[in-house]
Amino acid sequence: MQDQLKISQLILIFSILAICFAFFLQYFLGHQPCKLCIYQRIPYYIVVLVSVLYLIFKKYFKIYYSLLIFLLLSEFFISNYHTLSTFGILNYSGCESATLPKDITKLKDALMSDSLVVNCSNANLKFFGVPLSVYNSLFSFVFLLLITINEFKKKN
Numbered sequence: 001m002q003d004q005l006k007i008s009q010l011i012l013i014f015s016i017l018a019i020c021f022a023f024f025l026q027y028f029l030g031h032q033p034c035k036l037c038i039y040q041r042i043p044y045y046i047v048v049l050v051s052v053l054y055l056i057f058k059k060y061f062k063i064y065y066s067l068l069i070f071l072l073l074s075e076f077f078i079s080n081y082h083t084l085s086t087f088g089i090l091n092y093s094g095c096e097s098a099t100l101p102k103d104i105t106k107l108k109d110a111l112m113s114d115s116l117v118v119n120c121s122n123a124n125l126k127f128f129g130v131p132l133s134v135y136n137s138l139f140s141f142v143f144l145l146l147i148t149i150n151e152f153k154k155k156n
Contacts, residue, residue, distance in 0.1 A: 042078075083133045
């Protein structure tokens with residue numbers, strides 16, 4: 001149970017950091033999220049909420065841990081769907097956002113180059129050439145793998 005608690009704390013910390021990072025990108029750097037980006041945040045919000053509830057009602061650890069696994073699976077599938085949309089393998093028409101530049105010359109340039117609307121296939125926010133949805137997929141997978149390995153060790 002101690003390892004499960006450590007893993008769940010790690011998931012909570014990562015969820016809080018992911019939400020803060022998303023807000024930083026959106027509100028301080030001006031990168032507007034698409035619909036799938038917003039959907040990807042939902043499991044993180046619920047992880048934080050469920051973790052706070054667990055701190056209040058500690059006797060329900062099995063329910064809490066099961067919910068964490070479900071939320072990680074949800075995040076994994078949403079982020080993989082987003083990744084497939086980003087690389088153009090799937091076509092999701094709702095995956096776009098628009099940002100209006102504050103400077104009139106930048107607005108004119110954006111209108112002329114048709115770069116106001118950003119969709120997943122031309123994701124403008126990448127780290128080391130990799131879209132953020134891939135990182136979400138990777139982290140969800142790593143946490144699920146960590147949980148699986150821990151449960152396997154516990155049974156043996």
